Amino acid sequence: MTKKPSLYFSASQVTMVRLVWMTVAAILALMIIFPLLWMTSISFKTAQDAFSPTLLPASPTFGNFTYVITEVPFVRYMANSLFVSATVTVVALFFHSMAGYALARLRFPGRELIFLAIFSTLLVSLPVIIVPLFIIVRAMGMLNTYAGIIVPSIFNAFGIFLLRQYYLSLPREIEEAAVIDGAGYWRIYWSVILPLSKPILAALAILFFLANWNAFLWPLTVASDQDLWVVQVGIANFKSEYSAAWNYMMAASTIVAIPTLVLFLIFQRQIMDSIKTSGLK
Amino acid sequence: MTTTAKPKFKRSRISARHREWIAGYLFVLPDALGLLVFLGLPMLLSLVLGLYEVDGFGSYRFVGMANYTKMMSDRLFWQSAKVTALYAVMLVPLLYVCGLSLALLVQKTNRFNGVIRSMFFAPHMISLVVVALVWQFLVVDKIGVLTRLASALGFAGISLLGDPDFALFTVVAVSVWFLMGYYMLIFLGGLQDIPAMYYEAATMDGAGPVERFWYITLPLLKPTSFFVIMISMVAAVAGSQAFDIIWVMTSGGPANSTSVLIVYIYQQAFGFGAFGYAAAMSSILVITLMVLTGLMFLLTRGGRFSYD
Numbered sequence: 001m002t003k004k005p006s007l008y009f010s011a012s013q014v015t016m017v018r019l020v021w022m023t024v025a026a027i028l029a030l031m032i033i034f035p036l037l038w039m040t041s042i043s044f045k046t047a048q049d050a051f052s053p054t055l056l057p058a059s060p061t062f063g064n065f066t067y068v069i070t071e072v073p074f075v076r077y078m079a080n081s082l083f084v085s086a087t088v089t090v091v092a093l094f095f096h097s098m099a100g101y102a103l104a105r106l107r108f109p110g111r112e113l114i115f116l117a118i119f120s121t122l123l124v125s126l127p128v129i130i131v132p133l134f135i136i137v138r139a140m141g142m143l144n145t146y147a148g149i150i151v152p153s154i155f156n157a158f159g160i161f162l163l164r165q166y167y168l169s170l171p172r173e174i175e176e177a178a179v180i181d182g183a184g185y186w187r188i189y190w191s192v193i194l195p196l197s198k199p200i201l202a203a204l205a206i207l208f209f210l211a212n213w214n215a216f217l218w219p220l221t222v223a224s225d226q227d228l229w230v231v232q233v234g235i236a237n238f239k240s241e242y243s244a245a246w247n248y249m250m251a252a253s254t255i256v257a258i259p260t261l262v263l264f265l266i267f268q269r270q271i272m273d274s275i276k277t278s279g280l281k
Numbered sequence: 282m283t284t285t286a287k288p289k290f291k292r293s294r295i296s297a298r299h300r301e302w303i304a305g306y307l308f309v310l311p312d313a314l315g316l317l318v319f320l321g322l323p324m325l326l327s328l329v330l331g332l333y334e335v336d337g338f339g340s341y342r343f344v345g346m347a348n349y350t351k352m353m354s355d356r357l358f359w360q361s362a363k364v365t366a367l368y369a370v371m372l373v374p375l376l377y378v379c380g381l382s383l384a385l386l387v388q389k390t391n392r393f394n395g396v397i398r399s400m401f402f403a404p405h406m407i408s409l410v411v412v413a414l415v416w417q418f419l420v421v422d423k424i425g426v427l428t429r430l431a432s433a434l435g436f437a438g439i440s441l442l443g444d445p446d447f448a449l450f451t452v453v454a455v456s457v458w459f460l461m462g463y464y465m466l467i468f469l470g471g472l473q474d475i476p477a478m479y480y481e482a483a484t485m486d487g488a489g490p491v492e493r494f495w496y497i498t499l500p501l502l503k504p505t506s507f508f509v510i511m512i513s514m515v516a517a518v519a520g521s522q523a524f525d526i527i528w529v530m531t532s533g534g535p536a537n538s539t540s541v542l543i544v545y546i547y548q549q550a551f552g553f554g555a556f557g558y559a560a561a562m563s564s565i566l567v568i569t570l571m572v573l574t575g576l577m578f579l580l581t582r583g584g585r586f587s588y589d
Binding site: 021022024025026028029030032033035036038039042051053095096098099101102103106107108109111114117118121123124125126127128129130131132133134135136151152154155156157160184185186189210213214216217220221232235236239246249250253256257260261263264268271272275276277 | 300301302304305306308309311312313315316318319320321322323324326327330335383386387393394396397398399400401402403404406407408409410411414415416418419421424425426429458462463466467469470473511515516519520521524525528529543546547550551556559560563566567570574
């Protein structure tokens with residue numbers, strides 16, 4: 001953090017320590033991303049070549065990708081995933097920002113109680129409630145529908161909580177001008193609060209999209225109709241059909257991973273910052 | 282929203298205060314309703330449903346404690362409970378140590394560390410289904426890259442997923458690989474909040490790196506540690522990551538050695554249609570989680586820590 005001379009080491013020793021430190025970090029980082037490199041490499045290899053111990057394919061081929069895309073309804077799965085993830089993200093951000101705004105800015109009886117009730121669901125995770133949730137969704141007649149995949153995925157306390165924190169930190173004066181103009185609460189929310197929330201909404205949008213793109217358990221449970229399969233369910237099922245064809249499976253895996261990795265490459269700062277600050281506040 | 286119509290119009294029938302009330306309720310309504318139906322209701326139901334026998338077509342028959350007595354004598358239930366406990370007991374400390382170590386390794390903010398941080402975190406961006414597939418490929422018997430590495434290191438003929446003695450370790454290793462980048466970020470957030478002057482003062486007093494870590498970093502990191510242990514424990518017991526990994530890699534096998542509770546529950550419900558029995562086991566999971574989090578809060582006085 002500082003360039004002060006160390007009490008323990010001479011300048012050259014400090015440089016040495018730093019160099020060793022950096023080397024260790026770099027080697028570790030390469031080891032950690034090795035499985036991802038390997039996955040990409042195999043997806044360009046031929047079937048006979050799949051277990052050869054070289055990182056670079058001897059004779060790179062796009063054959064695995066074309067096979068996966070043409071022989072399996074992979075494009076359909078991708079489209080389903082895209083539709084589900086995008087819908088959940090947009091609706092969730094809309095609802096959460098409304099709730100977050102009211103919980104932070106409006107005064108009404110029972111507000112603290114409602115917030116506490118929402119907050120208490122923060123630690124409830126999907127696996128624990130999967131059986132009763134399935135029964136409820138079945139009773140609502142939403143099995144094997146897009147609505148069944150989408151609607152239950154919208155609601156989570158995490159987004160409400162973060163948005164409420166954000167709105168609490170905004171200065172009061174921001175709304176006052178609008179109030180003097182005689183604007184109703186809806187207009188204040190729509191034309192004052194929402195535009196101000198762009199940065200946090202963008203960060204949350206990325207997180208929500210990624211989480212829903214990667215979700216497996218709920219789509220697996222609620223949709224047995226193959227036309228509704230999202231890409232994660234499709235690829236897990238792909239495995240039982242082509243269990244030995246690792247070159248195809250790694251190509252499919254690479255296709256599924258690429259959108260998230262591209263999002264990460266573009267937005268790594270925002271993604272990592274929002275996780276870093278979401279820890280404890 | 283009715284409250285916004287014609288802003289200039291003076292609403293004489295309801296006062297400004299009441300308008301604020303109504304607006305507040307309407308703004309909260311969609312989320313509150315959704316959370317109630319899709320989170321609150323299932324939570325309640327998970328406690329009640331275990332008293333019924335529910336078949337695949339949705340007919341219910343009250344059976345009292347029958348599901349619970351069945352559970353007591355179900356060898357596979359106890360096996361799954363044991364595997365869940367083992368998984369959590371291995372995963373939570375490993376994640377703590379790995380997450381904190383990675384964070385300390387790249388604590389300084391500079392461009393090099395920025396790249397390394399991203400590489401550490403990258404696995405967390407991949408879906409668990411893909412993670413499971415890729416790792417399964419790496420540990421294929423005899424010819425997988427890691428299997429070959431293991432035999433080169435003297436563990437010849439080892440089967441990392443096929444051997445009941447190793448399969449759970451492999452699942453834990455994959456979970457750690459996937460999660461440690463996430464916890465590194467949480468720890469980095471916590472480290473950031475420790476004022477630099479403490480370190481400066483300690484250095485002046487002649488404290489070395491080890492002492493600084495032991496007497497400054499670790500105590501001041503308590504709130505973050507609490508959060509990390511709490512979150513990782515809940516996720517491990519509930520099987521938030523374990524389900525996807527195990528479902529794809531082993532389906533609970535071999536010899537039920539990786540059958541965590543959530544996998545067994547899922548098989549009972551969606552494989553055999555035993556929804557009532559599955560719900561009864563879920564309720565045990567819910568109660569376990571409540572007790573564990575309650576205990577954490579008690580031990581740490583509500584997660585609050587004093588800095589003196």
